[in-house]
Amino acid sequence: MTFFAVYPTTITRQYTVRWFEEEGGSAKMTVTRNYGTDISGISPAPETAIVRAKKVGNIVKVFKGWDKPVGRVTEDLDVYALWETSTIGNSITSDSLNMSTLNAADIYALSLLDNGVKANILETQLVQSPIFV
Numbered sequence: 001m002t003f004f005a006v007y008p009t010t011i012t013r014q015y016t017v018r019w020f021e022e023e024g025g026s027a028k029m030t031v032t033r034n035y036g037t038d039i040s041g042i043s044p045a046p047e048t049a050i051v052r053a054k055k056v057g058n059i060v061k062v063f064k065g066w067d068k069p070v071g072r073v074t075e076d077l078d079v080y081a082l083w084e085t086s087t088i089g090n091s092i093t094s095d096s097l098n099m100s101t102l103n104a105a106d107i108y109a110l111s112l113l114d115n116g117v118k119a120n121i122l123e124t125q126l127v128q129s130p131i132f133v
Contacts, residue, residue: 017070017077019044033073040071043079060086060109 013035018027029044043066061083068079086105102110 015073015076017073017079019066019079019081021081023080035073037073038071039073040069043070060105062086062104062108064104 014032015035016030016032017039019029020026021028031039031042033039064082064084066079067082068077070077070079084103084105086103086109
């Protein structure tokens with residue numbers, strides 16, 4: 001009787017990529033793929049994997065993207081959401097608002113205000129700096 005050693009022709013290396021909404025939170029999406037696999041098209045879309053905008057306490061945040069690009073899998077990788085934070089807070093008044101410096105989170109924060117307050121702020125701002133189309 002003769003015995004022959006059988007060896008695999010390739011060694012498959014697999015790596016895991018995880019997407020997180022916040023540092024220290026649980027992964028919103030995890031994929032494990034073979035080395036060299038292109039996963040650039042499968043990162044979680046913000047509207048399905050994480051929220052586009054959120055309010056946590058008095059802080060309003062809007063999703064900006066991911067902290068690093070993902071392409072071909074070559075190592076284990078953790079990817080974190082980047083957030084734009086509102087600078088206007090809850091104490092916004094028409095006098096303290098500068099429409100030209102609003103970021104996406106500020107605009108979302110304005111949308112969360114009581115309608116009367118929101119209307120007053122926007123009306124005052126439009127009178128002070130009218131927009132011509």
